[in-house]
Amino acid sequence: MLSDGFVRVTLDTLLSTRMTHLLSGVDGEEEPRVRNCGAVTFITGYTEWVCDKLQLPLSVGWDWSLEQLGGEIGFRRVGMPRTNVMLVTPEMLDYGWRLNLLALGQVVDALPWMEHTRAAMRIS
Numbered sequence: 001m002l003s004d005g006f007v008r009v010t011l012d013t014l015l016s017t018r019m020t021h022l023l024s025g026v027d028g029e030e031e032p033r034v035r036n037c038g039a040v041t042f043i044t045g046y047t048e049w050v051c052d053k054l055q056l057p058l059s060v061g062w063d064w065s066l067e068q069l070g071g072e073i074g075f076r077r078v079g080m081p082r083t084n085v086m087l088v089t090p091e092m093l094d095y096g097w098r099l100n101l102l103a104l105g106q107v108v109d110a111l112p113w114m115e116h117t118r119a120a121m122r123i124s
Contacts, residue, residue: 006086007056008094011103014087019049019060019111024120027063042066044078047117049108059084062108064117075114080105 009017024047048061063078080101087095087103095103 005084007054007058007084008086008088008092009054009058010090011087011107012090013054014058014085014107017051017053017058019051019058021113021116021120022048022050022059024048024117026121045117045121047113047120049111049113060104060108062105075117077105077108077113081108 024045026043026045043066044063045066046061046063048059050060051058060081060083062081064075065078066073067076068074069076081104083101083104085100085104087100089095094100
């Protein structure tokens, strides 16, 4: 690890590493609002996944929103992940921050995070 705090791994290494659910939570309202009957409300939260099986621990977290998807309530990732991971090429060259986050977003979307988050939130 360089002094910038990133854990550098190749995409292949990350994909072959088991990430585990650490925690999930619901965001609190920033300010109390007077709600009118029938007003739209938003439920948002966060989830964090880790891996401690490599030389240094990896952490990837992201925000989510609870939405109606095709008649059912489901989770949708909101925005890019937050992480200490910097993906590198096989030659150990950094992906760069934007490409790193785009690639990690795809990795996140492939994780079974919705089921784990649903269970952590006790949402049926």
